Amino acid sequence: MNQRRVVRQSKFRHVFGQTMKSDQCYDDIRVSKVTSDNSFCAVNPKFVAIIVEASGGGAFMVLPLQKTGRIDKAYPTVCGHTGPVLDIEWCPHNDQIIASGSEDCSIMIWQIPENGLTAPITDPVVILEGHSKRVGIVSWHPTARNVLLSAGLDNIIYIWNVGTAEPMITLDMHPDLIFSTSWNYNGSLLCTTCKDKNLRVIDPRKEEVIAEMKAHEGSRPMRAVFLTSGNVFTTGFSRMSERQLALWNVKSCERIAQLEMDTSNGVFLPFYDADTNLIYLCGKGDCSIHYFEITDEAPYVHFLSIFTTKEPQRGMGFMPKRGIDVTKCEIARFFKLHERKCEPIIMTVPRKSDLYQDDLYPDTIGPEPAMEAEEWFEGKNKDPILISLKDGYVPVKSREFKAQRTYLDKPQKKSESGNAPMKGTFPNVNSESKLEELLQEIKTLKATVASQDERIANLEDQMAKIAI
Template identity: 85%
Template sequence: MFHRGVVRRSKFRHVFGQAVKNDQCYDDIRVSRVTWDSSFCAVNPKFVAIIVEAGGGGAFVVLPLQKTGRIDKSYPTVCGHTGQVLDIEWCPHNDHVIASGSEDCTVMIWQIPENGLTLPITEPVVTLEGHSRRVGIVSWHPTARNVLLSAGLDNIIFIWNVGTAEPMITLDMHPDMIFSTSWNRNGSLLCTTCKDKNLRVIDPRKEEVITEIKAHEGARPMRAVFLANGNIFTTGFSRMSERQLALWSIGSVESIAQHEMDTSNGVLLPFYDPDTNLVYLCGKGDCSIHYFEITDEAPYVHYLNTFITKEPQRGMGFMPKRGLDVTKCEIARFFKLHERKCEPIIMTVPRKSDLYQDDLYPDTAGPEPALEAEEWFEGKDKDPILISLKDGYVPVKNREFKAQRICLDKPKKIESGNTTLKGTSPNANSESKLDELVQEIKTLKATVASQDERIANLEDQMAKIAV
């Protein structure tokens, strides 16, 4: 069992979880019953998406965060897949774009309207085809725009340029089913877990396995997440079917730390916060969230506490840091799926002061990509572009992308213009013309941003008058 007797100094020692009131839950949602160990839920500062039961194909529902209460049975869904949806993930660089992987062997990219769905969406903006068996994992690159990973039961990982709908990299190095994938902080490396019980660290652009470690001896699924310092945290099972967690360094086949948890059989889904170095473990079918702090001192993985509810969880969504309420010292928010509802759970550090707590909120990854897809595929790496949460995060309205077929930012004309310029030696005239265009785009963007701000202010004033 995990040793929980040691008391150590930590600002996270007294973190506590609290479920929201009933009227702040999302009720009457028929959560998917498909037997697949993904989280079934994805959230961002604007929307919560949940994989649901659907006749004749796969579907998920997308709700604006403020649309709590009972969800009507006729509420529109995203329903273009012909097989069950197995995994969904919001794009980290555009809060209106979500990817889904399905039993129909395809990955689809969807653009969600500004205020959510008013009609069912059946047509994706991009369909990615290449897998020969169902697609169980989709994962966006953390820093490069339009780069998406997908893993299927064909044991193959594709890395796509979503802007061109092409699989740029094919990783065929797993002899069996892939259980999980995780990018490192700047997206230069991947770690994967597989049914052959091995943890692999992969350089995707060189298509090479850097390290291969026999991580957990049990036959049940393992999970792995890259930590901010380059180490890897895993959950799995022992030979005796005890649930385990472990910490690994890329350069060693021996674990830095390994602990037995309990004898439950639900797969432990790890959610990691790089800003606080906290890991939250949510077991499928459990009624609890265990949380730990990872430090550089032995025993490295420090148990903090367990949040317990009465109902077992079918899945779990994890809010990005920019979606939290910093005025209430909220450091994590989960969206717990029951059989028929989604219940937000808020994790808070108790503090008496109402002032902004800098130590709880270091600058965090913002929505701006650090690289374009082409730059990453050419070999460049950049860390995430960080933002301060001191004044709270205001979600950006994505009106400028609405009219574009490929939603993820760059109008195709500019892309083709860039490739032409790269291939020839442009004269001074074309260079100055390009500078003018770039300047004009910047001016337009600034105008849109200021108008958005003005609209938001007017909406606030109207809300106050209405009250």
């Protein structure tokens, strides 16, 4: 009875999901078929990025949010990797910067033009090299500019200063494959899940594990997210392959709550909204999104509802709060990937009033970084800079450009192509002309490969039509 009473009183008890109409979807996209438990999609208030099929390398598509409808087969992609792209993430402090990790063992940082792509992009602004095996996770620091985490199949986590293209911190404390990583609210701590079934909380600058616990008994992949309270929420599997959720107090290393879900094989991708304390769970291959409210009262993890569609999801993108429509009481927006399209889903709290609902929209994380990379590496911690959504989020153009120049200042000084050599290794003066010649040749070859990819795709479509 107590659980019912607590849940019923929640203002999020009647949150309902709604798929956008077909003309608001992105159609005819060849979503990547790589067997990975990543989300394949990243969104921000300007763009949606989707990892796509690409012959002879790895690519992802970047679409302005308003470019809905059928996407032309020849639409340009970001295609500089030589192996499939495994993970992408937009920079939280600059809506035109995105990081990608790939099977080619590299991380690349890309700058997307203000209005989207007009031609294929093959040259990143920075290349980060250090992993000996493929890079499955990239994650930006929540408050410090130019700090990026990467995790590879070499079981190592690097934390980079993107401005200098150097790996500043190396965390070699996982005996097996790293399934997931999550920064805490101010980016002072990390939590990770690993194939050894352990949840770890790490102080990255001290390079120490400060808490470790056996999270879920099953061997299938686990996921973990840090909550604003300092607790950690995990998804995983029992020994009998049932999907489980759990809430952990990392200070005492104790489990606060655990829920058994179902026996589906799909790994739950958890998306956490720090403003409302809601957790959305999107299972790979599921047709549904489960959502829960986390509170400090028993039973702590309160089931709210399930949103179900007809088709299973291959991946999912989650819009930052500053990209949603506050005039419609929207509290979350997802971008669901099907085999050939991307479908936006909005989550709304039903309200009769048209006025701004203060209780639904506390001040949220804005795009301004709280500090520079050097400050964080020196040991400083700062909470995110918050903004009000009362009048909606309006990006300030001058700030955006200033952030870009600051962001790209250091890498651009290193080479005219924008590729920052790792650890500041510079070519000598005598080899500069030769290097320039080689870079130009590589650029030409990449453009040729990209155009051939488009031609192959068109020919495949023609063959398919003839076969029918």
